[in-house]
Amino acid sequence: xxxxxxxxxxxxxxxxxxxxxxxxxxxxxxxxxxxxxxxxxxxxxxxxxxxxxxxxxxxxxxxxxxxxxxxxxxxxxxxxxxxxxxxxxxxxxxxxxxxxxxxxxxxxxxxxxxxxxxxxxxxxxxxxxxxxxxxxxxxxxxxxxxxxxxxxxxxxxxxxxxxxxxxxxxxxxxxxxxxxxxxxxxxxxxxxxxxxxxxxxxxxxxxxxxxxxxxxxxxxxxxxxxxxx
Amino acid sequence: xxxxxxxxxxxxxxxxxxxxxxxxxxxxxxxxxxxxxxxxxxxxxxxxxxxxxxxxxxxxxxxxxxxxxxxxxxxxxxxxxxxxxxxxxxxxxxxxxxxxxxxxxxxxxxxxxxxxxxxxxxxxxxxxxxxxxxxxxxxxxxxxxxxxxxxxxxxxxxxxxxxxxxxxxxxxxxxxxxxxxxxxxxxxxxxx
Numbered sequence: 242x243x244x245x246x247x248x249x250x251x252x253x254x255x256x257x258x259x260x261x262x263x264x265x266x267x268x269x270x271x272x273x274x275x276x277x278x279x280x281x282x283x284x285x286x287x288x289x290x291x292x293x294x295x296x297x298x299x300x301x302x303x304x305x306x307x308x309x310x311x312x313x314x315x316x317x318x319x320x321x322x323x324x325x326x327x328x329x330x331x332x333x334x335x336x337x338x339x340x341x342x343x344x345x346x347x348x349x350x351x352x353x354x355x356x357x358x359x360x361x362x363x364x365x366x367x368x369x370x371x372x373x374x375x376x377x378x379x380x381x382x383x384x385x386x387x388x389x390x391x392x393x394x395x396x397x398x399x400x401x402x403x404x405x406x407x408x409x410x411x412x413x414x415x416x417x418x419x420x421x422x423x424x425x426x427x428x429x430x431x432x433x434x435x436x437x438x439x440x441x442x443x444x445x446x447x448x449x450x451x452x453x454x455x456x457x458x459x460x461x462x463x464x465x466x467x468x469x470x
Numbered sequence: 471x472x473x474x475x476x477x478x479x480x481x482x483x484x485x486x487x488x489x490x491x492x493x494x495x496x497x498x499x500x501x502x503x504x505x506x507x508x509x510x511x512x513x514x515x516x517x518x519x520x521x522x523x524x525x526x527x528x529x530x531x532x533x534x535x536x537x538x539x540x541x542x543x544x545x546x547x548x549x550x551x552x553x554x555x556x557x558x559x560x561x562x563x564x565x566x567x568x569x570x571x572x573x574x575x576x577x578x579x580x581x582x583x584x585x586x587x588x589x590x591x592x593x594x595x596x597x598x599x600x601x602x603x604x605x606x607x608x609x610x611x612x613x614x615x616x617x618x619x620x621x622x623x624x625x626x627x628x629x630x631x632x633x634x635x636x637x638x639x640x641x642x643x644x645x646x647x648x649x650x651x652x653x654x655x656x657x658x659x660x661x662x
Contacts, residue, residue: 285651290647294619311529313529
């Protein structure tokens with residue numbers, strides 16, 4: 242069988258089954274007299290159809306219809322998927338499901354945020370250990386007695402060695418940690434700032450004395466370079 | 471009295487435990503569903519079982535019928551799924567109902583029990599070839615052929631049942647008949 246590129250070829254099947262509109266059928270019959278390709282295609286498809294028709298007539302038509310037995314008295318077994326589907330098909334299922342999903346998302350995000358914060362502290366503590374001259378292979382002390390003050394650290398960070406941690410890390414984390422450890426270890430009445438500053442105001446974690454932090458010198462240097470260009 | 475009701479109304483009655491209403495649905499559709507299963511599976515015994523399972527599945531899932539589709543579409547979908555499940559199971563058992571045409575002609579062919587004894591050997595061979603050829607079609611093409619020839623549905627009915635555009639139904643049947651013709655032209659030569 243060859244491919245038929247005639248625009249009437251789409252009308253062959255409806256015509257063959259007698260489902261073309263009368264006007265379309267008449268037009269197609271006129272076309273068949275002129276188009277050899279469509280005539281051949283029509284003959285080939287009719288032969289194929291006849292084969293299926295024959296199959297049905299000889300093998301299916303003599304068969305009696307099956308005796309369908311429906312177990313009306315039997316209680317329909319509901320699978321767990323069916324139960325689940327039924328539960329979620331009620332009107333309240335969608336909003337409740339959405340709320341539950343939202344709550345779950347919030348919890349997951351909160352856990353992620355907390356774990357990330359904890360991970361940063363651990364990484365930064367590990368990076369600080371050799372620079373601060375502490376012994377190698379020793380876990381950092383959870384409540385060190387000689388935690389350097391922010392002033393001492395800024396002095397150390399101002400003269401970084403070859404393996405020294407990045408200065409910004411020290412600036413971000415150390416005041417927060419020193420405050421926390423002093424709060425837990427030291428007496429409650431004394432403010433953590435009392436050792437470095439004599440102000441009685443409560444500690445604020447996001448407050449840094451940036452003008453005193455020599456670790457910013459490198460960044461300032463880069464800024465100077467940028468502006469000079 | 472039930473015979474005057476629509477399929478959808480019969481389903482509504484069946485949901486409210488009216489077994490007579492569901493019996494009417496079975497009576498209306500058993501022959502067509504059996505024809506569909508026979509055309510899809512090619513074996514009488516399996517077609518009977520598939521038709522039986524189709525109606526049992528429909529009865530058990532009456533409450534899931536939302537009326538968005540026609541009852542005929544719903545039943546056909548269940549039947550086609552049932553046939554595909556049967557074929558899948560048969561495939562895992564390495565048993566093909568249609569005796570695939572990949573050269574395994576020595577497979578035992580199960581002839582329908584009610585076949586007329588007057589059939590000539592040539593006719594029987596021809597029927598076997600047709601069954602093999604139709605059985606080798608993809609299920610979407612086979613479905614359209616079976617619905618058209620065995621269930622004698624119009625293009626519009628097939629379109630409604632399968633929820634496909636009319637043009638798609640026509641083109642699938644066209645493709646299927648072309649493929650059948652080509653296979654039948656090729657197969658006798660392969661066998662001889």
